[in-house]
Amino acid sequence: MLIDWFTVGAQVVNFLILLVLLKIFLFDRIKQAMDQRENNIKERFDKAAEQKAAAQETQKTFEKKRQSLEDDRDARLKEADKEAKERRDSLIQEAQEEVDGLKKQWRKALEQEKASFFDGFQKKAARLIFDTVEKTLSHLADTRVQDQAVKKFLSRFEELDKADLPQKAETKPQVTTGFELSENQQKSIQKALSQKLPNLGNIAFEVRPELVFGIAVAAGGKKMTWHAHDYVGALEKQMDQAIERKDHEPEKQ
Amino acid sequence: MNFMDIKQITPDQVIFFQFHFITLNLTIVFTWAVMAVLVIGSWLITRQLSTDRQISAWQNIMEMLVTGIQDQISEISRQKATRYMPFIGTLFIFIAFCNLLTVVPGYESPTASLSTTAALAICVFxxxxxxxxxxxxxxxxxxxxxxxxxxxxxxxxxxxxSRTLALAVRLFGNIMSGSKIVAILLAIIPFVFPVILQLLGLLTGMIQAYIFAVLAMVYIASATQVQDQKQTDRKKNNTRSSRNN
Structure with a gap:
């Protein structure tokens, strides 16, 4: 017979014993270990989630701080930029004012120098012209320029209208010349003036070298002058214009 | 060393001790041996289980085995596997291990005995x-x-x-026939073929263990799910009546 009922019974018992033993030593323990590990992993995940949340919170805080710092930086940069601009404008203004001041000073100094130059020039030129003319006339025409000047003065004085003459005679009229007048010349002048101005007193003669060969008459509150400065003045004017043109020309490289 | 003669069909026929109806045969002895291996092995593996991420290879194998059985039970029964795990798990492990040990020379699988398969079928019954x-x-x-x-x-x-009988006879027939074919081939052609058939026997043994355990679970699930179906129907009826009211 293929089946032995005692063996069947014994195998049932064996199986039940094995079932109990495997439940104790295998299934329960393995299950417990797996559950424990699952719990551990779950705890780790929970902890990681908490840490992640904390990290995100920290990140937000730092992000806010960074944003705040950036805003602050932008504001400071804007302020600094504004200050720099103001400072630059102020410096430019100051520099402009300084340049203008210097320019003004320079122009003033230049004008003074120019005036001084032309003043000297006028005198020197007049003197030079006078010397040249005198020398020329002396050599070529055997005559003195002073004599010619007095002669010319007297002829011009003769030609003056009554309206141009002083209405009331000066108690002491004055004749100023750039050169020494001879006695005859003084008399000629005295005579010519007396004819035009009847109540004229004695004339006071004065020599002022800066007049060169000019003659000036001051009488009755009026002053009449004939001198070489007018001619020199025209020369001076031309030179001034030449200098002005030179100043305005662009500088050549 | 072979305990069985080629003419002997089951290991029950190899008797070491007999007193009246009490017999100590090869089936019981090898069953005890398998039990001892399984229990001692389980104890050795599970005495120092790790709950960390790093686990030993043996623990890993055991966890894979237990998880696999658990998944199978859940799939078949659509219920929590915890209640059926020890019974179905023990059935599968015992039968699989009995069949796997056939590679050991001189070993005769207890499942090649109709008494053993009948005992297991009775347990299922x-x-x-x-x-x-x-x-x-x-x-x-x-x-x-x-x-x-x-x-x-x-x-x-x-x-x-009939299904209990089928369980017992199917397992017995497959394992016994496999071992007999190998024994006959060893006598006729002792080279190559027995090894191939032995390997085939291992595969058959594993499949039979799986079939036995799955069928046992199907029977248990069919006995426990009727109530669930009825409960579901009752719930549906209650929901409908409450809607009508």
Whole structure:
């Protein structure tokens, strides 16, 4: 017979014993270990989630701080930029004012120098012209320029209208010349003036070298002058214009 | 060293000790051996289980085995596997290990004995009503024998018996025939072919262990799910009536 009922019974018992033993030593323990590990992993995940949340919170805080710092930086940069601009404008203004001041000073100094130059020039030129003319006339025409000047003065004085003459005679009229007048010349002048101005007193003669060969008459509150400065003045004017043109020309490289 | 003669069909026929009806045969001895290996092995593996991420290879294998069985039970029963795990797990591991050890020279699988397969089938036969009654009560469990009509009672009882018999005979027939074929081939052509058939026998043994365990679970699930179906139907009826009201 293929089946032995005692063996069947014994195998049932064996199986039940094995079932109990495997439940104790295998299934329960393995299950417990797996559950424990699952719990551990779950705890780790929970902890990681908490840490992640904390990290995100920290990140937000730092992000806010960074944003705040950036805003602050932008504001400071804007302020600094504004200050720099103001400072630059102020410096430019100051520099402009300084340049203008210097320019003004320079122009003033230049004008003074120019005036001084032309003043000297006028005198020197007049003197030079006078010397040249005198020398020329002396050599070529055997005559003195002073004599010619007095002669010319007297002829011009003769030609003056009554309206141009002083209405009331000066108690002491004055004749100023750039050169020494001879006695005859003084008399000629005295005579010519007396004819035009009847109540004229004695004339006071004065020599002022800066007049060169000019003659000036001051009488009755009026002053009449004939001198070489007018001619020199025209020369001076031309030179001034030449200098002005030179100043305005662009500088050549 | 072979305990069995080629003419002996089951290891029950190799008797070491006999006193009246009490016999100590090769089936019982090898069953004890397998039990000892399984219990000692389990104890050795599970005495220092790690709950960290790093686990030993043996623990890993055991966890894979337990998880695999658990998943199979859950898939078949659509219930929590915890309750059925020790029974179904022990069935599978015992049968699989009995069949795997056939590679050991001189070993005779206890599952090649009809007594053993019958004992296992009887365990299944008894466990089905036990799980069923525990799940839905005695009355409800017994009612399923008269479903859909009372005339089905004898057929249901016959079905229970025949499937138990089928369980026992299927496993016995497969394992016994495999070992007999190998033994015959060893006598006729002692080279190559027995090894191939031995390997085939291992595969068959594993498949038979799986089939036995799955069928046992299917029987238990069929006994425990009737109640669930009825409960679902009742819930549906209650929902409908409340809507109508």
């Amino acid at each position: 008894i466990s089905v009503p036990l799980f069923g009654i525990a799940q839905k009560g005695l009355g409800n469990y017994l009612k399923q024998y008269i479903q859909p009509t009372v005339f089905m009672l004898p057929f249901n009882i016959m079905g229970e018996l």
